[in-house]
Amino acid sequence: MxxxxxxxxxxxxxxxxxxxxxxxxxxxxxxxxxxxxxxxxxxxxxxxxxxxxxxxxxxxxxxxxxxxxxxxxxxxxxxxxxxxxxxxxxxxxxxxxxxxxxxxxxxxxxxxxxxxxxxxxxxxxxxxxxxxxxxxxxxxxxxxxxxxxxxxxxxxxxxxxxxxxxxxxxxxxxxxxxxxxxxxxxxxxxxxxxxxxxxxxxxxxxxxxxxxxxxxxxxxxxxxxxxxxxxxxxxxxxxxxxxxxxxxxxxxxxxxxxxxxxxxxxxxxxxxxxxxxEGIETNLYGFYLARGSQLVDNHTFIDHAKPHCQSAELYKGVLSDHAVGVFSGKVLVRKDAQKTKAFQQNQTLLLSQDAKINSKPHLKIFADDVKCSHGATVGELDEEALFYMRTRGISEENAHAMLRYAFAQDVLAHIGNKTARQRVEEIVMERFKEHVN
Amino acid sequence: MQKDDYEGKFGSKDQQETLKRITKSDYKYGFTSDIETDTIPKGLSEDVVRMISAKKNEPEFMLEWRLRAYRHWLSMIEPTWPHVSYSAIDFQDIIYYAAPKKKAKLDSLDEVDPKLRATFDKLGISIEEQKRISGVAVDAIMDSASVATTFKKDLSKLGIIFCSFSEAIRNHPELIRKYMGTVVPYTDNFYAALNSAVFSDGSFCYIPKGVRCPMELSTYFRINTANTGQFERTLIVAEEGAYVSYLEGCTAPMRDENQLHAAVVEIVSHKDAEVKYSTVQNWYPGDEKGRGGIYNFVTKRGICHKNAKISWTQVETGSAITWKYPSVILKGDRSIGEFYSVAVTNNYQQADTGTKMIHLGENTHSTIISKGVSAGYSQNSYRGLVKVAKNAKNARNFSQCDSLLIGDQCGAHTFPYIEVNNPTAKVEHEATTSKVGEDQIFYCNQRGISTEDAISLIVNGYCKEVFRELPMEFAVEAQNLLAVSLEGSVG
Known part of the structure; x- marks a missing residue:
């Protein structure tokens, strides 16, 4: 100290x-x-x-x-x-x-x-x-x-x-x-x-x-x-x-x-x-991969100050080893921002005993005619899905890789440029492999 | 639409009548009954703490505990993080003790002060009635000291102890010493420390091993003397395999000055035990301009041992400011924590409420269903924590927090905190915010239902998931309360 x-x-x-x-x-x-x-x-x-x-x-x-x-x-x-x-x-x-x-x-x-x-x-x-x-x-x-x-x-x-x-x-x-x-x-x-x-x-x-x-x-x-x-x-x-x-x-x-x-x-x-x-659209997507003793912290703040706007937010992460993830997403809907649509989601996969996630999605809403929702999930890979793939002869390793790929896809699919998307996919998949070994 | 279905949705005709009657009424419980009250001067000091303890004939260990709490309180600062605003509280401007003047110990109801009895009658919680009709044992608290306790004899046959906290200190000091402060220590927070130093009375409930409490235990709190903060303390201990359902309901007289209420509730649920704690809170919320009303700063927490369960159900419609987070520490393996809440705010009310689920044991489960309704100029926040500790394998949480907005001047906020330190945990959180749909109201209007009734109908349907968890008598009361609270919210 x-x-x-x-x-x-x-x-x-x-x-x-x-x-x-x-x-x-x-x-x-x-x-x-x-x-x-x-x-x-x-x-x-x-x-x-x-x-x-x-x-x-x-x-x-x-x-x-x-x-x-x-x-x-x-x-x-x-x-x-x-x-x-x-x-x-x-x-x-x-x-x-x-x-x-x-x-x-x-x-x-x-x-x-x-x-x-x-x-x-x-x-x-x-x-x-x-x-x-x-x-x-x-x-x-x-x-x-x-x-x-x-x-x-x-x-x-x-x-x-x-x-x-x-x-x-x-x-x-x-x-x-x-x-x-x-x-x-x-x-x-x-x-x-x-x-x-x-x-x-x-x-x-x-x-x-x-x-x-x-x-x-x-x-x-x-x-x-x-x-x-x-x-x-x-x-x-x-x-x-x-x-x-x-x-x-x-x-x-x-x-x-x-x-x-x-x-x-x-x-x-x-x-x-x-x-x-008015009439603004905002999309925030995020994907974080952390291993070792890395710490990844994402704080986002979406300020809906005017009516008729929409925002979507999806942050996903995979944490292994001693990695720590932090997510704090704030959506503020101001008094006059009627007809706002806001959606926010944070999902994290923990792959090891010592990985940690602190997630805080929050909404502050001062207008009544709005549709806002947020959600957060934390967990490990779906066992039923793994079992399903195993019964169809897919090796455990491949099944894990496929599920993680699918998990990442929800975010990576939003990369507009095709070549860039493929490159990022490659990088992420490469990192996944390192995670496993 | 099927007839049954219709009745189910709209309530029986009687219920509808009640609803109407209540909707038209002003705050019904706004009166002060003239009972001689034994008060001490305003202010807080070590002497006041000693005086309270002396007035209650407490044993030495209690006084020491109070003093430790008081000294700790002096070192703490008032928390400011909740999403509420109010003028600063002058803690020296509060009377910390007020007990109705009472005669020696009472054995039967006839000995109760007739004026006090009349007050209860006005409140609609006549003790006889409770005793006769609903089979509920009532530990009626008039201001701070318990006056009458019913059904005690029936309960004592089963070995259940249900009495006022001061009685428990006198008669069962070993249990108090063993459990008091174990769930909410006096160091916990500012208001818990204050409560520990000056608490006047409250309820104590002990269910012995393997006993299923045959009736719903209930306490009606009532704030009466002007300027008196109420500092109740409730302790519920359920031994191995025991079961109890506990009800708490409140009304308070209309006042212009703010009244502070800082209660502490502790629940210990031993192996295989189950405790169900239901609250209907309807303290004076202040008038339409936001003047007056109760400040309700409460610490409620329970601890679950192996296979145990604690379930909190609350309907919060009153108080100018509500600030409470009933929590469950899931210490034992396979223990279960539940939280069902409806919080309704209108006019200038502010509510910052939610829960904490602390998963420590393996295979622990928790469920959070929170429904917030805000109308008028009110602010309604859900603030909750789901924490999964490192060793809590296979912990499971499901949270759902919905907010409903009525009118464009109010606010609804959600602040969920999720901290997960174990990969096998499954934590889900969902929240939505929306308003009462114009199309829904239009549909009702078309079918001859007035807008006011339609809102009440929609809100009741929206809260049904929580009301279902309430004991029967409370469910009806809760629906009535909802209608009263939302009165005038439709322009």
């Missing part, structure tokens, strides 16, 4: 001195200028969350303090380094972020969209960046978002103009090449009216070492925009991945997210969606 406290205060003072050290450099940037000090002050006020915070009740971040991370430096990589991580080959545009910094040379982007470094956009597209950056994702109640706001120097900026349909998916490839350091990628995606895009966001590491990725992104959808967002978190198993995402939707827009969590010793995703106009 004392050790933890000492480590924590040491870490806090390190963060403060890092900020002092970098302050002059940071001030030179136009990006987030003026907001950084406020964010840092706010962080000093609230400090790191403990288990006494309802939102961090089951996620103990004390292991983070012993790592004493510094701020990650920029690195330049060779082109070959990124090849193994590309998902779709020629079928995709890709932008590469190394240690949270955009790398123009490694990226390949077609002309119709603007995808560039956020630091660059803060100069060239000041109008857009100033209106939206740090305006939607609040740092008042989140230590990690506050830190990201204070320290972020770069990230990806994507702007899809009105009436633009981006044919090829954009792959946002994040690579970590550092040891014991923190990267602060900061993203801003703005989708114009009637635009359409597929985003694939993935996180990988080039080294086996502990590091922290503290990501924050804001996504703004114009009227009738359609966004399909796939996130694959495949960090190193010693790494920490803490990500916050705020989505703001306008009238008639569709936002569909599939989040796959595979890596990280501790990963935490905060996904908030604001449905602030």
């Amino acid at each position: 004392k050790d933890h406290n000492r480590a924590k205060s040491l870490y806090l003072s390190r963060i403060a001195s890092e900020f002092d050290r970098l302050r002059d450099d940071l001030k030179k940037q136009r990006l987030l200028n003026g907001t950084r000090d406020t964010a840092m002050a706010r962080f000093a006020e609230i400090g790191f969350p403990t288990k006494r915070h309802e939102k961090w009740k089951h996620t103990d971040i004390r292991s983070l303090f012993s790592c004493q991370f510094e701020t990650a430096e920029a690195v330049s990589l060779k082109k070959e380094a990124i090849d193994p991580f590309l998902l779709l080959g020629d079928e995709e545009n890709f932008v590469v972020c190394v240690n949270g910094r955009f790398d123009r040379k490694l990226s390949r982007i077609s002309e119709e969209i603007i995808a560039c470094s956020l630091a660059h956009a803060a100069e060239t597209r000041a109008d857009l960046v100033d209106t939206h950056l740090a305006k939607h994702l609040g740092f008042q109640n989140s230590a990690f978002v506050a830190l990201n706001t204070a320290f972020a120097t770069d990230g990806i900026f994507i702007y899809v103009p009105d009436h633009t349909i981006v044919e090829k998916p954009i792959h946002l490839l994040h690579l970590s090449d550092n040891e014991r350091a923190t990267a602060y990628p900061r993203h801003l995606f703005i989708m114009g009216r009637n635009s359409r895009i597929q985003l694939i966001e993935s996180y990988h590491s080039l080294r086996k070492s502990p590091y922290l990725n503290n990501c924050a992104s804001e996504i703004i959808l114009g009227n009738n925009a359609r966004v399909e967002h796939l996130k694959i978190q495949s960090e190193d198993e010693q790494a920490f991945h803490i990500a916050a995402r705020q989505v703001c939707q306008s009238r008639g827009s569709l936002y569909s997210s599939v989040a796959i969590d595979l890596g990280g010793s501790l990963s935490r995703n905060d996904l908030n969606v604001l449905l602030d106009a």
